[in-house]
Amino acid sequence: MRHVVVIGAGPAGLAAARAARMRGARVTLLDSSDRLGGQYWRHLPDARPAENEGALHHEWSAFQRLRAGLLEDGDCRILMNAHVWSLESRHDAAGIVNVVLGPPDGVGRERIALTPDAVVLATGAHDRMLPFPGWDLPGVVTGGAAQAFAKGERLAIGRRVVVAGAGPFLLPVASSLARTNAKVVGVFEANRLRRVAAGWLPRPWQLLRTPAKIAELAGYVGGQVRFGIPYRTGRAVVSAHGIDRVEAVTVAVVDPEWRPIAGTEKRIAVDAVCISHGFTPRLELAVAAGCRLISAPSGERFVEVDSDQHTSVRGVYAAGELTGIGGADLALVEGGIAGAAAAGGGMSASERRTASRKRAVYAGFAQRIDAAHSIRPGWTSWLDDDTIICRCESVRFGALREARAATGSRSLRSLKLTTRAGLGMCQGRVCGRTVEQLLSTDDTAVTDRRPIAMPIRLGELATNAGSARSHDPNECLPQGSGREEP
Numbered sequence: 001m002r003h004v005v006v007i008g009a010g011p012a013g014l015a016a017a018r019a020a021r022m023r024g025a026r027v028t029l030l031d032s033s034d035r036l037g038g039q040y041w042r043h044l045p046d047a048r049p050a051e052n053e054g055a056l057h058h059e060w061s062a063f064q065r066l067r068a069g070l071l072e073d074g075d076c077r078i079l080m081n082a083h084v085w086s087l088e089s090r091h092d093a094a095g096i097v098n099v100v101l102g103p104p105d106g107v108g109r110e111r112i113a114l115t116p117d118a119v120v121l122a123t124g125a126h127d128r129m130l131p132f133p134g135w136d137l138p139g140v141v142t143g144g145a146a147q148a149f150a151k152g153e154r155l156a157i158g159r160r161v162v163v164a165g166a167g168p169f170l171l172p173v174a175s176s177l178a179r180t181n182a183k184v185v186g187v188f189e190a191n192r193l194r195r196v197a198a199g200w201l202p203r204p205w206q207l208l209r210t211p212a213k214i215a216e217l218a219g220y221v222g223g224q225v226r227f228g229i230p231y232r233t234g235r236a237v238v239s240a241h242g243i244d245r246v247e248a249v250t251v252a253v254v255d256p257e258w259r260p261i262a263g264t265e266k267r268i269a270v271d272a273v274c275i276s277h278g279f280t281p282r283l284e285l286a287v288a289a290g291c292r293l294i295s296a297p298s299g300e301r302f303v304e305v306d307s308d309q310h311t312s313v314r315g316v317y318a319a320g321e322l323t324g325i326g327g328a329d330l331a332l333v334e335g336g337i338a339g340a341a342a343a344g345g346g347m348s349a350s351e352r353r354t355a356s357r358k359r360a361v362y363a364g365f366a367q368r369i370d371a372a373h374s375i376r377p378g379w380t381s382w383l384d385d386d387t388i389i390c391r392c393e394s395v396r397f398g399a400l401r402e403a404r405a406a407t408g409s410r411s412l413r414s415l416k417l418t419t420r421a422g423l424g425m426c427q428g429r430v431c432g433r434t435v436e437q438l439l440s441t442d443d444t445a446v447t448d449r450r451p452i453a454m455p456i457r458l459g460e461l462a463t464n465a466g467s468a469r470s471h472d473p474n475e476c477l478p479q480g481s482g483r484e485e486p
């Protein structure tokens with residue numbers, strides 16, 4: 001029986017696990033979180049069930065079916081709180097998956113290593129926030145953090161909130177905030193209406209092939225109307241103000257390249273700001289495995305895959321946001337294709353046709369998002385020399401500029417080592433792409449090149465190193481790891 005390890009239990013990973021099981025493979029599904037569902041189906045823990053969990057989720061019943069099927073399946077081993085901290089390549093198979101089991105800040109965590117026949121990478125994305133003066137004040141959060149609080153805890157991030165950035169994700173963030181009793185003062189999309197329309201409107205008949213997505217979007221627009229939330233295009237939060245926490249933001253009209261237009265600034269009183277400028281794929285494990293990357297028109301890099309979702313590395317497949325930011329439906333389809341291929345069973349001709357057609361349709365949706373909402377270069381004019389760029393290491397924009405001028409270096413690695421930008425606790429997850437873009441280095445290096453993908457203590461690295469290598473997937477689970485409670 002083939003052994004498939006799926007890393008990530010969001011829509012892509014869940015679909016991959018199910019598809020691999022349907023083709024007879026033994027599956028180990030790993031996720032660093034304590035709940036299945038990934039970012040899209042982030043939910044309250046079973047111990048504190050919500051009365052109507054589905055209210056904040058789309059396709060909630062589809063998730064419940066997927067989850068129940070996997071939990072009841074004895075040949076699908078689910079390890080939560082399972083942090084894959086490295087993926088070592090092996091010339092003869094998919095690689096060695098190194099995992100530490102236990103809560104992120106827990107003691108006594110245990111290391112295991114898996115040596116599967118195939119790996120499906122489904123590690124998703126982080127949400128991206130571009131810096132601006134004051135973005136490091138308490139109360140300025142990413143849209144994803146606001147969603148996590150709303151969906152995972154039913155808490156609003158503030159009482160009077162501005163939502164700003166770019167992309168359709170701003171709408172569910174505003175909806176969730178309104179449903180958790182925050183007053184959303186406005187949603188500000190940086191792209192001008194002309195660009196948004198030019199991205200979304202061509203070949204409108206193709207949109208009709210994604211009725212669920214259209215219904216989802218219509219639902220968000222309905223929510224804006226119902227909760228009386230103003231939506232403005234061509235406007236950006238260019239600074240935040242406050243002493244101990246955010247008290248106000250400045251919103252300015254921006255030109256098509258996102259440069260603020262002088263004289264249009266407006267100050268708005270808030271106690272929280274949610275910012276989202278799209279998503280950055282979590283590439284660390286893919287890069288560690290040696291997978292080839294490709295650049296999207298927006299400049300963002302993704303894992304290159306073939307029609308089976310196979311990467312350039314033998315036995316390693318990728319699905320979901322890692323291969324392009326396309327939303328949960330695309331992640332589900334790609335996960336299904338990857339899981340089937342990883343199991344070695346493949347798909348029947350008709351299954352393949354259906355899956356490929358769906359993938360093309362949802363990928364078209366993703367291309368529209370890219371065309372309508374991707375980041376424009378003028379955002380750098382929001383910065384002043386004092387603006388913090390790397391929050392972990394307190395590196396300011398002025399220091400980055402000076403280091404570049406003084407050293408004349410065009411190497412990302414050497415400039416990172418000189419300034420320490422991107423080398424702090426978050427390992428560049430917050431500022432990595434920003435640092436890459438501000439330094440506009442010559443090399444193709446990415447800040448995602450990290451041999452250790454997740455924080456792991458030196459003590460954990462030092463102990464169990466021998467036994468960790470040969471963990472048998474059929475053995476009992478080590479203590480502290482967990483199969484999610486049915």
Ligand SMILES: Cc1cc2nc3c(=O)[nH]c(=O)nc-3n(C[C@H](O)[C@H](O)[C@H](O)COP(=O)(O)OP(=O)(O)OC[C@H]3O[C@@H](n4cnc5c(N)ncnc54)[C@H](O)[C@@H]3O)c2cc1C
Nearest residue numbers: 008010011012032038039040084123124144320321327328
């Ligand atoms: C913060 C955030 C909030 C979002 N909220 C919404 C929303 O409300 N509505 C909406 O339509 N879309 C939302 N999106 C986008 C949506 O979540 C994605 O389109 C969809 O979830 C993609 O599915 P995926 O399976 O590719 O990734 P994800 O759902 O992100 O799943 C990836 C999983 O991989 C796990 N993982 C990553 N690295 C490791 C590792 N090294 N070891 C172990 N596990 C690992 C993560 O814990 C995660 O559970 C959000 C995205 C983000 C980043």
